[in-house]
Amino acid sequence: MDDAGRVPYFPRTMSAPVRVRFAPSPTGYLHVGGARTALFNWLYARRTGGTFVLRIEDTDNARNSQAAVDVILSGLRWLGLDWDEGPLTGDADGPVNGAHGPYFQSRRGDVYRRRAEELKASGHAYEKDGALFFRMTREPVTIPDLVVGDVVRPLTDREALDPDWVLVRSDGVPVFHFVNVVDDLEMGITHVIRGEDHLSNTAKHVALFRAFGVEPPKYAHIPLILNLDGSKMSKRDQGASVQSYVDEGYLPEAVINYLSLLGWSAKDVPELFTKEEIAPRFELADINRANARFDLKKLEHFHFEHARRLAPDRFVQAGVEALLKAGIDTSAFPTGYVSSALLTAQEKGKLLKELPTWTDFYFAADDAVVFDPEAKAKALAPAAMPVLQKLGERFAALPGFDAVSLEATLKALATELGVKVGALVQPCRVACTGRLVGPSLYHLLEVLGREKVAKRLARVSTEG
């Protein structure tokens, strides 16, 4: 402690261990911009061997809810952004990691009261109308920012009229600017990485830190994420909520990859990566200064690439869950069959939500394959029945039921009958899957197996 009785603030030198934080308010959902802020904090912590703190800013504003807290925690976990310090559950009084708690601001009232008294005692704050006001500096404040450089923020004309601002409301609840600074101070935060929407207000924060007798942390204000048309992203906009990615069946790896490249890039780093791979390359200086626009098409591209590269066992696991969500229970089938079946669709790189459409036929009863009307009209015309029957006979006579043999057999028959390969491929596909599109025909037949294929072929060629 120093002469004034304060706990000495952590010296901010280059060698000081980095401590960053993500401090969301639980007011509804996890915004994609917030997710990226969390990601950048996570990357910086990992890159520097520092500590990533999660703090819930739930000061009473009548908008907070338990559900919103849970959404934030589950969203971060889904993205794989693990925090070193913070709550372990959504319970404000529950278990935590770290020695700087509580990590819910609603449980830190005594800290704020103590700090408010400190400011009153030092003459930086005064009471008026039942509220506590901060004696704001009238001089322009220089905000040192690692992304945009030094920003000089003078008072606006409105502020010049009445520069002081409220620290603690008349109802006793401290405001954001106050608790945010106090907590960053108490928690030893060294780098504040947050959205650019906070840049202007940082003047208040810098002044507050100084009033406490310490230098502010380093700031890095990152550009915002806007809609494709440049407008602000709000809750209803497509892609605004992290939960929507879970629902739509995106892989978290894809979302992370896409978000990493929204406002950040490094030289000689391939565009496709995992957060673990680029963490060592993450520098705040490489953060872009201009706002970015959210392009779902590009996110889809990243999903496509990551889905195809996913480890087979993980792909199967994700696929089984996606099917179950769609009402298809695969548990009655042999696990080997289930994985072989799902794996025939992996190369397609489809969203998990679309997986049932590509693989449901594997799990349908042979006499209950549902035919897409258009597919049936197009490929199962009466004229196709004789060739289909012939194909069934050839398949049945096959010694081995593998993709290579199946393909050779089908093509040989086509040549023999003097028809195009498609004249056999299409009816066969529709007879076995009900659809015109799907996994590679020969591989899908191999997985279905001799018996199922025979039954399905027989079903259409006899029923017509």
Add this chain to the structure above:
RNA sequence: GACCCUAUCGUCCAGCGGUUAGGACACCGCCCUUUCACGGCAGUAACCGGGGUUCGAAUCCCCGUAGGGUCGCCA
């Protein structure tokens, strides 16, 4: 009204005084494949405008314009 940030293909990024302004997504054509895709090859497409500085500006400065943000007893 004031203040702050920003400005390269439609989108995301490269470029950091001298480049035929590069890559990715999207789009288009061809090849491959007689499922949809993948893949291969090629292509369309950008330095917001105006002044400076300089032998030389996408790169530096100024003005304008545009977009975004902030100015609460919201966070």
